[in-house]
Amino acid sequence: MRQRPLRPGSKSTGLSHSLPREGKILTPLLRQRPPLHRTGAFTLAIWSLVMLTSTAGTPAAVQPDYSPPPGAVNPQVTQANIAQTICRRGWTRSIRPPASYTDLLKRKQLRARHLPGKSVDYEEDHLIPLELGGHPTDPRNLWPQPWPQARLKDKWESGYNRAVCAGRVTLTIAQQRIKDPGTWR
Numbered sequence: 001m002r003q004r005p006l007r008p009g010s011k012s013t014g015l016s017h018s019l020p021r022e023g024k025i026l027t028p029l030l031r032q033r034p035p036l037h038r039t040g041a042f043t044l045a046i047w048s049l050v051m052l053t054s055t056a057g058t059p060a061a062v063q064p065d066y067s068p069p070p071g072a073v074n075p076q077v078t079q080a081n082i083a084q085t086i087c088r089r090g091w092t093r094s095i096r097p098p099a100s101y102t103d104l105l106k107r108k109q110l111r112a113r114h115l116p117g118k119s120v121d122y123e124e125d126h127l128i129p130l131e132l133g134g135h136p137t138d139p140r141n142l143w144p145q146p147w148p149q150a151r152l153k154d155k156w157e158s159g160y161n162r163a164v165c166a167g168r169v170t171l172t173i174a175q176q177r178i179k180d181p182g183t184w185r
């Protein structure tokens with residue numbers, strides 16, 4: 001705020017007298033100020049916002065997100081019915097969502113996760129695979145996974161399916177293990 005020179009004579013007046021007078025002097029001065037958007041302070045504020053966004057916001061926003069989703073189970077599959085579901089030949093084929101669904105979801109998630117490359121570089125993978133009672137369509141169980149990693153994970157998926165169906169491990173334990181990236185990464 002600019003300092004206004006005191007009016008002649010104001011020095012000699014007491015505080016109680018000078019305060020209301022100061023108010024009267026400032027009011028016309030404020031009215032004369034240019035509109036807010038033309039002031040330097042406003043421009044500076046906008047510029048600071050732009051700089052903040054480009055230095056703090058953008059790098060975090062464009063960082064590719066490869067992390068798996070939380071995972072979701074298929075309520076149709078239970079430990080009690082594995083013989084009729086995941087251990088039955090043709091089970092995954094009978095519940096697999098159409099490619100039109102997973103391809104669209106893959107493209108959406110590739111954009112949202114800022115993942116590089118092309119759609120064909122990724123498998124839209126079920127975190128908990130269908131053969132371990134994973135949810136077929138829930139987006140919380142699907143994400144674009146780079147192919148080399150997806151192929152590696154596939155081996156663990158079929159391995160755990162064999163283990164569950166042979167009674168060597170419970171369905172719940174297998175689901176927990178396959179959800180953990182430490183298992184297949």
Ligand SMILES: [Zn+2]
Nearest residue numbers: 125126129154
């Ligand atoms: Zn898979």
